[in-house]
Amino acid sequence: MTTNIVVAAIQMCSGPEVENNLSQAEVLxxxxxxxxxxxxxxxxxxxxxxxxxxxxxxxxPGIVEWxxxxxxxxxxxVVGGSVALPDRPDGAPVSHDRFRSACLVMDSQGxxxxxxxxxxxxxxxxxxxxxxxRESALYEPGDGPVTxxxxxxxxxxxxxxxxxxxxxxxxxxxxPDWVAVPAAFTAVxxxxxxxxxxxxxxxxxxxxxxxxxxxxxxxxGRETWGHSMIAGPDGEVLAEQVVAxxxxxxxxxxxxxxxxxxxxxxxxxxxxxxxxxxxxDQ
Numbered sequence: 001m002t003t004n005i006v007v008a009a010i011q012m013c014s015g016p017e018v019e020n021n022l023s024q025a026e027v028l029x030x031x032x033x034x035x036x037x038x039x040x041x042x043x044x045x046x047x048x049x050x051x052x053x054x055x056x057x058x059x060x061p062g063i064v065e066w067x068x069x070x071x072x073x074x075x076x077x078v079v080g081g082s083v084a085l086p087d088r089p090d091g092a093p094v095s096h097d098r099f100r101s102a103c104l105v106m107d108s109q110g111x112x113x114x115x116x117x118x119x120x121x122x123x124x125x126x127x128x129x130x131x132x133x134r135e136s137a138l139y140e141p142g143d144g145p146v147t148x149x150x151x152x153x154x155x156x157x158x159x160x161x162x163x164x165x166x167x168x169x170x171x172x173x174x175x176p177d178w179v180a181v182p183a184a185f186t187a188v189x190x191x192x193x194x195x196x197x198x199x200x201x202x203x204x205x206x207x208x209x210x211x212x213x214x215x216x217x218x219x220x221g222r223e224t225w226g227h228s229m230i231a232g233p234d235g236e237v238l239a240e241q242v243v244a245x246x247x248x249x250x251x252x253x254x255x256x257x258x259x260x261x262x263x264x265x266x267x268x269x270x271x272x273x274x275x276x277x278x279x280x281d282q
Contacts, residue, residue: 001152004256007039007178007208008032009239011228013216013246014043016051018059022066024248031250033074038108040074041212042081043228044101044160044184050220053138056084056099064104072110077150080104081182081212082118082159084139089115098140103157103182105148113150117142118159119168128188129221135161145171152257153177160184163197169205175270178208178255185213187244190225195237202231206264208238208255215244233263 010028014021025046032040047063048056060083067080084099094100101118119142121135145168147156156176160183162168169179179201185194190213202209208230215226226244230253231237238253264270 005038008037009212009228009251011249014049015219021047039077041079041180041210043212043214044082044182046081068110071106075108078106079180094140101139114148116146116157120161122161175205181211183213185225187223187225199231199235203235206233216246
C-alpha cells in the first residue's frame with residue numbers, strides 16, 4: 001500500500017490534428033514525470049477535439065497504444081482523458097454510427113486496468129459562440145460507474161458533464177479515495193460552475209479530486225475554461241492553473257493518505273449516510 005502519491009492534471013488546448021495533440025501531451029507528460037508524478041490525468045478529448053468522425057474512427061487504435069506506451073515510458077499511471085471508441089467494453093460495436101467516450105486507465109507498466117465510458121452526455125444550450133452542444137449525436141452513453149484499486153488507493157474516473165451528477169460517485173458505501181475528472185468545460189459554464197463543482201464533489205465524498213480541463217481558444221473556435229485543479233478532501237484547492245494557454249500546463253500535488261483518513265475520521269460522513277442506502281441495508 002502506497003502512503004502518498006503525486007498526481008498531475010494535464011491541461012491542453014487540443015484541436016482536430018491527432019499527431020499535434022499527442023506531441024503536446026507527450027511534452028507535458030514528460031514535465032509531470034520529471035516533477036515526480038506517479039499518475040497523470042489527461043483532459044477530455046485530449047487527442048482529438050472537434051475532429052471528423054472518420055478521423056476519430058481511424059485514430060482510436062493508435063491512441064490506445066500511445067497511452068500504453070507513454071505509461072511504460074515514464075513509469076506513471078495514466079488516466080487517459082477520453083478517447084472515442086467504436087466499440088463497447090464487451091467488444092460489441094456501438095450502434096447508429098456513434099462512439100463511446102471512454103476513459104482508459106493504464107498502470108505504470110502500460111496495462112489497461114480500467115475503462116469507464118461517459119454516462120452523462122452534454123446536450124445543452126450555452127451562451128457562447130457555438131450556442132449549443134449535442135454529444136448524443138456522436139456518442140452513446142456508458143453503462144455505469146467504474147472504480148479501480150491500485151496500490152491501496154481507490155480511484156474512480158468520471159468525465160466532464162458527469163461532474164454535475166453527484167450520485168455517480170455514491171454507488172458504493174465506500175467513497176473513492178480520489179476522483180479523476182478529464183474535462184472540456186466551456187468558458188461560459190466553467191466560469192460559473194467549474195471550481196464550485198470540483199470542490200463540492202471533494203467535500204461531499206471527502207476525497208481528492210484531480211480535474212484536468214481543456215483550456216483556451218481551439219482551432220474550431222470553441223473556448224474552454226481551463227483552470228485545471230486538484231482539490232483535497234476538505235474542499236481545499238491544493239493546486240490550480242489560473243491561465244488558459246494554448247501551450248498547456250501541468251498542475252501537480254501530493255495526495256496524502258493520512259490527511260484523507262483524518263478528514264474522514266473527524267466527520268465520518270460515509271458511515272452516517274442514510275438517504276439512498278436504506279434499501280440496500282434491508
